[in-house]
Amino acid sequence: MRCLGAPAKFGASRDMLQYIWSKLYAQWLRSQLVRRLPKIELKHGTGTNLILGIARNYSISDLRPFVRSARKFHDCRILLVINNDPELGKALEAEGVDCVLEDVSSSLGRPHMNFARVTDYVAVLQALSGQVERVFLADTRDVVFQSDIFEALPDAPMIFFEEGKGFSLESAGWNGNAIRRTFGLPVYDQIKHHEVICSGTVLGRHGVTLMYCWEKLLLGQMVRRRHHMRSGVDQATTNVIARVNLVPSSVVMPYDGAVATLSGHNTNFLSVKDGLLVTAQGGVPAAIHQYDRNPAVRDFVYATYDGPKSGKAGDKSKDSTLRKKLRVAFGLQGP
Numbered sequence: 001m002r003c004l005g006a007p008a009k010f011g012a013s014r015d016m017l018q019y020i021w022s023k024l025y026a027q028w029l030r031s032q033l034v035r036r037l038p039k040i041e042l043k044h045g046t047g048t049n050l051i052l053g054i055a056r057n058y059s060i061s062d063l064r065p066f067v068r069s070a071r072k073f074h075d076c077r078i079l080l081v082i083n084n085d086p087e088l089g090k091a092l093e094a095e096g097v098d099c100v101l102e103d104v105s106s107s108l109g110r111p112h113m114n115f116a117r118v119t120d121y122v123a124v125l126q127a128l129s130g131q132v133e134r135v136f137l138a139d140t141r142d143v144v145f146q147s148d149i150f151e152a153l154p155d156a157p158m159i160f161f162e163e164g165k166g167f168s169l170e171s172a173g174w175n176g177n178a179i180r181r182t183f184g185l186p187v188y189d190q191i192k193h194h195e196v197i198c199s200g201t202v203l204g205r206h207g208v209t210l211m212y213c214w215e216k217l218l219l220g221q222m223v224r225r226r227h228h229m230r231s232g233v234d235q236a237t238t239n240v241i242a243r244v245n246l247v248p249s250s251v252v253m254p255y256d257g258a259v260a261t262l263s264g265h266n267t268n269f270l271s272v273k274d275g276l277l278v279t280a281q282g283g284v285p286a287a288i289h290q291y292d293r294n295p296a297v298r299d300f301v302y303a304t305y306d307g308p309k310s311g312k313a314g315d316k317s318k319d320s321t322l323r324k325k326l327r328v329a330f331g332l333q334g335p
Contacts, residue, residue: 024109152286158204178232260285
């Protein structure tokens with residue numbers, strides 16, 4: 001009888017942890033609803049287009065390829081959210097980039113950092129209401145520009161970008177599993193034939209982008225406890241939003257278009273020619289994402305923009321406190 005009862009007890013314990021997690025995530029999300037908005041003075045660039053990125057835990061050498069290429073080809077606003085690091089802030093200001101200096105508060109219920117960053121997007125976009133019309137949300141460590149991203153793309157409500165050719169949710173195990181385990185088989189079966197969309201590059205109008213971010217956070221309430229610990233939740237929510245049309249009139253662009261993404265089997269479709277990164281068909285993408293997955297492309301970018309001296313740029317975040325490690329171990333907080 002004891003053996004027969006063990007699975008039931010285990011299931012009850014698991015359900016209790018899930019209930020606790022859901023309460024903690026809801027509490028964290030409520031705190032973001034009333035979060036103090038940053039005071040932002042846009043001092044660099046002109047106009048109402050904005051490139052927005054989260055750049056916590058990176059050094060200035062990690063960020064130079066992003067900021068220098070962005071400023072080379074854009075006179076728009078460029079804003080990075082970083083830790084409360086005045087020296088890094090000064091270095092970025094010298095590159096013509098505005099900054100928000102704000103540490104991440106460590107709290108129970110906060111999901112994985114890749115997903116939690118959406119609240120930074122929300123805070124900045126709310127603070128800049130009325131000042132910004134189009135927004136390019138971009139990863140900062142592995143994105144480099146070759147022309148004006150806003151001129152290269154249509155003025156659609158929202159534009160998503162596929163990761164690669166022949167890289168469907170059904171064939172891409174990591175992405176497919178994130179969808180299936182997060183939202184269940186019915187949703188997965190409905191969208192599994194679609195190509196994977198990358199969550200690291202998204203362009204949209206200000207109000208639509210703000211709605212998209214809130215949709216991601218609200219969908220997070222559906223995510224089971226353990227999967228909040230994983231970075232795949234960020235991409236899973238983006239793919240669900242795009243593929244079940246939660247942002248009407250959104251556009252999905254191919255992996256080798258204005259934003260070229262080096263992912264999966266497609267890491268080698270770009271080459272260096274006459275000082276540019278070009279496709280086999282001779283196209284010159286306006287931006288390249290995940291360029292560090294191709295060593296030759298990465299080394300060219302680092303040499304061009306004084307990036308890290310060797311290897312990949314690195315996330316310098318530390319997991320050093322016993323309290324945080326215990327929260328992560330029990331599934332009550334993302335790393």
